[in-house]
Amino acid sequence: xxxxxxxxxxxxxxxxxxxxxxxxxxxxxxxxxxxxxxxxxxxxxxxxxxxxxxxxxxxxxxxxxxxxxxxxxxxxxxxxxxxxxxxxxxxxxxxxxxxxxxxxxxxxxxxxxxxxxxxxxxxxxxxxxxxxxxxxxxxxxxxxxxxxxxxxxxxxxxxxxxxxxxxxxxxxxxxxxxxxxxxxxxxxxxxxxxxxxxxxxxxxxxxxxxxxxxxxxxxxxxxxxxxxxxxxxxxxxxxxxxxxxxxxxxxxxxxxxxxxxxxxxxxxxxxxxxxxxxxxxxxxxxxxxxxxxxxxxxxxxxxxxxxxxxxxxxxxxxxxxxxxxxxxxxx
Amino acid sequence: xxxxxxxxxxxxxxxxxxxxxxxxxxxxxxxxxxxxxxxxxxxxxxxxxxxxxxxxxxxxxxxxxxxxxxxxxxxxxxxxxxxxxxxxxxxxxxxxxxxxxxxxxxxxxxxxxxxxxxxxxxxxxxxxxxxxxxxxxxxxxxxxxxxxxxxxxxxxxxxxxxxxxxxxxxxxxxxxxxxxxxxxxxxxxxxxxxxxxxxxxxxxxxxxxxxxxxxxxxxxxxxxxxxxxxxxxxxxxxxxxxxxxxxxxxxxxxxxxxxxxxxxxxxxxxxxxxxxxxxxxxxxxxxxxxxxxxxxxxxxxxxxxxxxxxxxxxxxxxxxxxxxxxxxxxxxxxxxxxxxxxxxxxxxxxxxxxxxxxxxxxxxxxxxxxxxxxxxxxxxxx
Ligand SMILES: Cc1ncc(C[n+]2csc(CCOP(=O)(O)OP(=O)(O)O)c2C)c(N)n1
Ligand SMILES: [Mg+2]
Numbered sequence: 045x046x047x048x049x050x051x052x053x054x055x056x057x058x059x060x061x062x063x064x065x066x067x068x069x070x071x072x073x074x075x076x077x078x079x080x081x082x083x084x085x086x087x088x089x090x091x092x093x094x095x096x097x098x099x100x101x102x103x104x105x106x107x108x109x110x111x112x113x114x115x116x117x118x119x120x121x122x123x124x125x126x127x128x129x130x131x132x133x134x135x136x137x138x139x140x141x142x143x144x145x146x147x148x149x150x151x152x153x154x155x156x157x158x159x160x161x162x163x164x165x166x167x168x169x170x171x172x173x174x175x176x177x178x179x180x181x182x183x184x185x186x187x188x189x190x191x192x193x194x195x196x197x198x199x200x201x202x203x204x205x206x207x208x209x210x211x212x213x214x215x216x217x218x219x220x221x222x223x224x225x226x227x228x229x230x231x232x233x234x235x236x237x238x239x240x241x242x243x244x245x246x247x248x249x250x251x252x253x254x255x256x257x258x259x260x261x262x263x264x265x266x267x268x269x270x271x272x273x274x275x276x277x278x279x280x281x282x283x284x285x286x287x288x289x290x291x292x293x294x295x296x297x298x299x300x301x302x303x304x305x306x307x308x309x310x311x312x313x314x315x316x317x318x319x320x321x322x323x324x325x326x327x328x329x330x331x332x333x334x335x336x337x338x339x340x341x342x343x344x345x346x347x348x349x350x351x352x353x354x355x356x357x358x359x360x361x362x363x364x365x366x367x368x369x370x371x372x373x374x375x
Numbered sequence: 376x377x378x379x380x381x382x383x384x385x386x387x388x389x390x391x392x393x394x395x396x397x398x399x400x401x402x403x404x405x406x407x408x409x410x411x412x413x414x415x416x417x418x419x420x421x422x423x424x425x426x427x428x429x430x431x432x433x434x435x436x437x438x439x440x441x442x443x444x445x446x447x448x449x450x451x452x453x454x455x456x457x458x459x460x461x462x463x464x465x466x467x468x469x470x471x472x473x474x475x476x477x478x479x480x481x482x483x484x485x486x487x488x489x490x491x492x493x494x495x496x497x498x499x500x501x502x503x504x505x506x507x508x509x510x511x512x513x514x515x516x517x518x519x520x521x522x523x524x525x526x527x528x529x530x531x532x533x534x535x536x537x538x539x540x541x542x543x544x545x546x547x548x549x550x551x552x553x554x555x556x557x558x559x560x561x562x563x564x565x566x567x568x569x570x571x572x573x574x575x576x577x578x579x580x581x582x583x584x585x586x587x588x589x590x591x592x593x594x595x596x597x598x599x600x601x602x603x604x605x606x607x608x609x610x611x612x613x614x615x616x617x618x619x620x621x622x623x624x625x626x627x628x629x630x631x632x633x634x635x636x637x638x639x640x641x642x643x644x645x646x647x648x649x650x651x652x653x654x655x656x657x658x659x660x661x662x663x664x665x666x667x668x669x670x671x672x673x674x675x676x677x678x679x680x681x682x683x684x685x686x687x688x689x690x691x692x693x694x695x696x697x698x699x700x701x702x703x704x705x706x707x708x709x710x711x712x713x714x715x716x717x718x719x720x721x722x723x724x725x726x727x728x729x730x731x732x733x734x735x736x737x738x739x740x741x742x743x744x745x746x747x748x749x750x751x752x753x754x755x756x757x
Contacts, residue, residue: 105558111551114521114523115523115524118522118524121521151715152716153510154500156502157718211718213717242722290725
């Protein structure tokens with residue numbers, strides 16, 4: 045077996061490499077956003093890009109999220125592959141109109157698609173308050189035509205971003221800012237890391253309970269599963285969705301039919317969150333395989349608060365996941 | 376920065392043609408005929424749409440550009456092959472100038488499966504890359520943001536192509552309009568924006584929507600030049616459009632053209648415009664863009680009353696044929712509602728049916744585990 049050369053890569057570096065590699069391989073790929081050029085991006089994802097790719101392909105824009113997404117749509121119509129950065133994913137709100145009304149519907153209405161990526165840092169845990177911490181996936185969940193990706197591992201961040209750039213449809217790519225520099229993995233230095241959209245991944249196998257989750261909650265769920273295994277001897281399966289739309293219902297349902305128990309964990313608030321949709325789909329597809337009610341562990345239904353005590357209260361913790369898992373296993 | 380042009384109106388023609396200089400030198404007798412035909416076609420096609428609207432053949436609303444045809448036609452005619460245009464709702468004439476056929480418009484308004492939007496969207500919401508047309512969507516102000524991206528692609532590829540769009544005075548108040556203008560100016564994009572000061576925005580006068588007296592002033596906020604034209608004077612519009620296009624093509628960036636014009640009908644067919652003062656309508660009726668152009672063409676020997684009548688008859692005959700043909704065409708098949716949501720056919724195929732039968736993916740809903748059903752729960756006596 046030929047050994048593959050690897051290098052320790054952070055989640056953030058994996059994203060940077062995906063962008064660089066796609067831009068090097070395909071000159072139609074370009075980026076636009078606020079402070080991404082001269083400054084190198086608020087999180088330094090695009091550091092050095094302006095020097096390497098020049099101002100035609102690394103475009104500093106005014107603070108105009110609607111105009112950024114609009115320009116990405118128009119460029120996509122013309123055969124370019126735009127990657128638009130939202131400085132924080134919270135600021136996608138001013139671009140909502142452009143995304144849900146223009147980008148998502150353009151292929152359906154006119155036959156001309158809008159293959160573009162809108163990427164940005166999401167998620168709480170960094171003590172950043174209500175406007176730099178949100179998980180916005182549910183805002184867009186009810187909009188056919190959009191795809192949504194939320195990687196947890198560096199490998200997936202890289203592989204899915206590359207696939208998103210190549211995808212023919214608008215993709216919202218949610219990078220969890222808490223993972224940017226905390227996740228480090230050995231990634232191959234050569235050969236393509238490419239992960240297709242729409243495929244969930246079994247992060248940790250098990251036969252007693254299924255946890256479906258994504259983003260930073262994958263790691264909290266896995267830690268909780270390890271504890272349940274060590275302390276109770278039960279094997280919890282953790283499924284990392286990776287792509288939220290299209291949702292990999294098949295993988296979820298197959299796991300639930302095996303374990304008979306389902307816990308859904310996400311960082312976004314509960315009401316109208318992805319957990320509700322997954323619950324409905326499992327009820328439709330696997331009701332008679334269930335041995336317990338489906339449970340959800342999510343953020344509480346409030347804005348993301350700022351103070352450490354408040355934010356920790358707001359976010360689901362390992363303990364919450366362990367106790368919900370135990371409840372389900374004992375049901 | 377602001378350039379305000381002297382308003383010279385065809386209707387007040389002094390007997391001396393004011394159009395012997397600048398870009399108008401390039402307009403010959405054939406162009407004059409084409410402009411007239413486009414103006415008349417716009418009006419006649421809309422009248423035809425109104426007739427079939429009253430017959431119940433139009434699906435949804437009908438919006439007309441009566442009184443504003445000259446701005447759309449003059450602008451559309453000034454563009455070259457390879458340029459792109461994004462219309463608003465009262466710019467039918469520009470689309471016809473770009474090569475859109477009456478059939479296309481009739482199909483759109485009657486929701487035919489053969490329409491450019493395949494029956495999935497209405498009015499002028501079609502995007503046709505071959506003709507350089509970017510379809511707007513209903514949320515006002517958005518198309519400029521998207522057109523910026525088209526212009527950006529021209530700039531990136533060093534192509535001397537230009538984008539052109541229209542904004543209503545009402546639409547110009549949206550956030551997306553402002554963002555679009557700000558970005559086009561900041562990135563020095565090859566764009567021309569026509570601001571249609573037609574005095575009304577649905578049921579609200581523009582004086583109540585904006586504290587702007589001279590609409591060319593808005594350009595100052597973006598650091599770009601503006602020119603004001605009599606929007607009911609097709610030659611003046613053409614001239615201003617041609618100059619702004621040349622400026623954009625030369626790499627000198629965006630120009631705003633303010634068209635002083637008037638919405639002669641209500642917002643749409645359902646709106647009887649009872650809120651409009653009679654004096655206003657009467658005054659503008661005397662400034663009809665088509666009638667004044669006819670006067671001009673005859674006065675300066677380009678056409679005769681007879682030749683103009685021939686054009687009108689030819690247009691009417693063409694519209695008779697187009698209307699009959701289109702009305703004979705079917706609506707799209709119902710199942711087409713589920714097509715081309717995604718760029719991957721397999722994802723379209725996987726769009727679940729949401730009513731009636733039990734859902735299932737890839738036929739996985741099969742035998743139910745009735746034997747084992749609820750075993751854990753029962754054994755726990757729960
Ligand atoms: C964002 C948005 N808000 C409201 C509407 C509803 N609407 C459609 S047309 C219109 C008036 C537009 O006025 P103006 O831009 O001046 O164009 P005109 O009708 O005069 O050509 C309104 C309010 C809309 N289409 N989009
Ligand atoms: Mg108006």
